[in-house]
Amino acid sequence: MSWPALYAQLVGANRHSTSLGKVWLSVLFIFRVMVLVVAAESVWGDEQSDFTCNTLQPGCENVCYDQFFPVSHIRLWCLQLVFVSTPTLLVAMYVGYRNHRDKQRLVQGSGKSGFLSNKSQEEELETLKKRRLPIAGALWWTYACSLVFRLLFEGGFMYALYVVYDGFQMPRLVQCDQWPCPNLVDCFISRPTEKTIFTVFMATASSICMVLNMAELAYLVAKAVTRGVSGQKERKSSSKSSRERTQTKTNHKLLVST
Amino acid sequence: MLAHDLKTSYLTKRNQHRLLSLEAPPARFQHRGALVCITWASAAAEMNWSGLESLLSGVNKYSTAFGRIWLSMVFVFRVLVFVVAAQRVWGDESKDFVCNTRQPGCTNVCYDHIFPISHIRLWALQLIFVTCPSLMVMAHVKFREGKDKKYVELHHGSHLYANPGKKRGGLWWTYLLSLVFKAGFDTSFLYILYRIYHGYDLPRLSKCSLDPCPNTVDCFISRPTEKKIFMLFMVISSALCIFMCICEMIYLIGKRISKLFRVQHENQRLIFAEQHELTNIAPPRSQYRRTDPTLGSQLSLNRSEKVREGAATTTL
Numbered sequence: 001m002s003w004p005a006l007y008a009q010l011v012g013a014n015r016h017s018t019s020l021g022k023v024w025l026s027v028l029f030i031f032r033v034m035v036l037v038v039a040a041e042s043v044w045g046d047e048q049s050d051f052t053c054n055t056l057q058p059g060c061e062n063v064c065y066d067q068f069f070p071v072s073h074i075r076l077w078c079l080q081l082v083f084v085s086t087p088t089l090l091v092a093m094y095v096g097y098r099n100h101r102d103k104q105r106l107v108q109g110s111g112k113s114g115f116l117s118n119k120s121q122e123e124e125l126e127t128l129k130k131r132r133l134p135i136a137g138a139l140w141w142t143y144a145c146s147l148v149f150r151l152l153f154e155g156g157f158m159y160a161l162y163v164v165y166d167g168f169q170m171p172r173l174v175q176c177d178q179w180p181c182p183n184l185v186d187c188f189i190s191r192p193t194e195k196t197i198f199t200v201f202m203a204t205a206s207s208i209c210m211v212l213n214m215a216e217l218a219y220l221v222a223k224a225v226t227r228g229v230s231g232q233k234e235r236k237s238s239s240k241s242s243r244e245r246t247q248t249k250t251n252h253k254l255l256v257s258t
Numbered sequence: 259m260l261a262h263d264l265k266t267s268y269l270t271k272r273n274q275h276r277l278l279s280l281e282a283p284p285a286r287f288q289h290r291g292a293l294v295c296i297t298w299a300s301a302a303a304e305m306n307w308s309g310l311e312s313l314l315s316g317v318n319k320y321s322t323a324f325g326r327i328w329l330s331m332v333f334v335f336r337v338l339v340f341v342v343a344a345q346r347v348w349g350d351e352s353k354d355f356v357c358n359t360r361q362p363g364c365t366n367v368c369y370d371h372i373f374p375i376s377h378i379r380l381w382a383l384q385l386i387f388v389t390c391p392s393l394m395v396m397a398h399v400k401f402r403e404g405k406d407k408k409y410v411e412l413h414h415g416s417h418l419y420a421n422p423g424k425k426r427g428g429l430w431w432t433y434l435l436s437l438v439f440k441a442g443f444d445t446s447f448l449y450i451l452y453r454i455y456h457g458y459d460l461p462r463l464s465k466c467s468l469d470p471c472p473n474t475v476d477c478f479i480s481r482p483t484e485k486k487i488f489m490l491f492m493v494i495s496s497a498l499c500i501f502m503c504i505c506e507m508i509y510l511i512g513k514r515i516s517k518l519f520r521v522q523h524e525n526q527r528l529i530f531a532e533q534h535e536l537t538n539i540a541p542p543r544s545q546y547r548r549t550d551p552t553l554g555s556q557l558s559l560n561r562s563e564k565v566r567e568g569a570a571t572t573t574l
Contacts, residue, residue: 026393038386052362173367190366191352193374
């Protein structure tokens, strides 16, 4: 799993996010990816080799392991982290598209107006690449959609983990009566307590990320509402002033005529 | 593996030099550095702490001398020892844990009972939690720099913060809070380790009588003495780090208190100078704009106003 490539992509898109988004990215990479790579993978490393059943029947252990671990926690968490990071790439794609469009406009504009020295054009292109777009209009909608998708993915994966493993706790003993196991067989999971601790830790980190996403969504909505209200006020005042201007013009005309 | 170890130690030594020197790392170093290190770590198929290290060497700029020593201690004595030595020692803890029984499942259950959470994982979590509060300080400085940039754009050149990294006002509190968190996390992890392993003990033999083990079963831990040595080493270095955090807190608070006393002393001097009209200490009369010389001093004895008037002589 190439985490550095993902990190590179997300850090690039991070420039255009709010401060809550930046906090979310740090929480994601420090408390989830890093803990997953450093700790969790070694805890689950021997989950199949140390899964022992009280039987000599060949094939019974394999079958029972497959019944109780349809998808390993580690794989679920990797998938969750990949899916949760993907909506940010939506935002990055949109920003890339905007930059491309503005670059085209710039190049066309310089072509029309005749000679624009190469240096000033290059400088403008550089500022285009380095600028930070304000979160308004279509970018606002893209960003809000990405937040909604993030929330859905996080919630979905947490629910899937809860359903598949009947809660976040890992039992020490599971009883299995799948064919070819004879009657009922006791099977023992390796390191259940450590696995429970890490499952709870990762679930807590996911919920913190969900809370951050919800807060960011609320902040975006509030910002849009205040912008809408202040925009309306400005429009009212500007229409008022334009009315006043026409009124004074007509007054002036009347005075002049009389 | 050996080549990888050499690379690890080389990179760590280079970063260590940077940590101990006073030079500031270049801008945006942390992202590039983190990316490079994480790439290399991933290629080596083993998580490497260099990513976190390069992220934190940016914090070095904004720390006091104690903070820099703390950071070096954490990376040299704790992270380096953890990566190079401790992970090897604990590598075969599950495979070489043997119980005197043939009952299937007994070994698993006894291992789970004796090691609810492995030392290695606990230390990895401890190191991650302990190094995070420094990122709070970095975030605050970045926030200040952002505010300053906006102010400069609005007010055409004049800065809001002469030096965004200077620990004044909000940043002082953030820094103090980060120290409190660091010491708090270290202490709580040490306490958790104490509670789980009954006083930093790692016996050679443990007796286990849980289901499905028949009666009482003897279980043997692999390399108990080596593990005990490393555990004591990590516990002592954690304790030293806590001590450094406390020293730094005392230093910060002491510095602030002494500055308050100095300012108060200066103000008292100024008041004395005005009351007794000692012209070479008191500020010039023209500043007073007093119309009637028989009137008392129109200057208030309010400390903030005093400080503003005495700005030439008092340092803030």
